Amino acid sequence: MKYIILPIVISLVVTGGQFYFSSEEELPISTLFVCVVWVIFAKLSGSRNYLKKPSVNNTVTEQDVDDLDPGYLKFLQQFHGLFEKEIKGVDSDLIRSRTLISEAVSELQTSFNGLSGQANNQLEMVMQLISKTTDSGGSQDENSKIKRMSFAEFTSETNTLLDYFIQQIIATSKDSMEVMHGIDDLAVQMNAVEELLDDVRGIANKTNMLALNAAIEAARAGEAGRGFAVVADEVRNLSQSSNDFSDKISELMSKAIENIQVAQRTIEHMTSKDMMFAIESKQRVDQTFSEMDQLNDFVAKTLSDVSNGTEEIGSKVNTAVRVLQFEDIVRQLVEHVQSRLDCFLNVMSGFDDAGLGGISNKELQLLINKIQNELKELSDLHDDVNTQSVLQKNLEAGAVELF
């Protein structure tokens, strides 16, 4: 403004002075002075025109570039250098981030796969353990070739054995009792024999008495009865012998009865078994069997839980591995950001080409075209990634500010 106000003031002073002094001779000189003042100030004011703010749509004239202030040029060069350095720094940071993420994701994937594999191994081991301890069908030991018995089989076998044992005891008892009945009958029969022996003794005694009477009668008959007396004597001897036999038989019979009593005691000992042992054993076996069943159920349930858990781990690992594919997206985004930075660098190099001053109109037009091409490419890149609208806006804002 001062370039307009000052000439006006000077003109007014000169014109005012002219009227004041009212000298006809001085008029051409004062008019010439006013004209010179206006020309000088017009020149001064013209050299300040570059200060008006340029815009993208404005056509930059050679005059503008020619009139760049050296301080402003220096500032632009510094700004450009700083900006280029920053962009390169950001680019290298991006590359580093990408590498770090890629390495971390790769290790995570390995870890997760290892975790899944380990869980499967664990499940397999548990399965093997279970099948070895509770295999109801029994299994063949490859080394010894001996059929091994499972616990369930063992329990069942024990029960069968116990039942067999009990049946054997009862069968023995039954047979023994049958023998006892036979012995009872034998005892009765032996008593009958004893009674018969008493009869035999009675007959022998009567015979003895008869022989005695016969001997008396023979002695009374005198000589005629001598032969009869001999016979009577013989009969007496026979009855005596009969009694002796009866005594011997009776003696043997009482020995036999003693033996029978021994046999009875043996049989009693053999046949009288307390059945409580069997009941208790069977109860213990049944209880063990029931506990084994419960244990098997528990093991089966636990195994199922473990299996479900492993499946869960597998599923979770799969999800994790799938989520880890974000690395690919991040990589693409980083590449995209790098492309944008490249565009910036190209624009900046355009300024380098121009040397930031002293270029012709034509060269300036080429530079503007180049920058516009880069801007278009940048805009195309924006369209590629619609999701990055915030970033896009920032970029656009930066673009307006820069150019």
Place this chain on the structure above:
Amino acid sequence: MAVSSTDSDNGNKVSIIIKGRFDFNDHTDFRESYRQYPANAAYTLDMKDADYMDSSALGMLLLLREHAGGDNASIEVVGCKPEIKKILAIANFQKLFEIK
């Protein structure tokens, strides 16, 4: 007397009553209690006063069963106490006798 028997229906229904311990010492009495009755009679063993039985008693029951016709025998065992029932059960006698 630990073992006694009564009959009805002309000796076709026989009731044998056992009291206290039923073991080897009863073998003669037990045999005598059924011996006189025919094989096709219906036998009932009253065990409500019996406290105990050993293996010889089980053997005696089997002999009674044989006397009564083996598989065709009709023998009821009634009034068993829990201990007696356990013994009969472990001997699998529920298959041979009608235990009530």
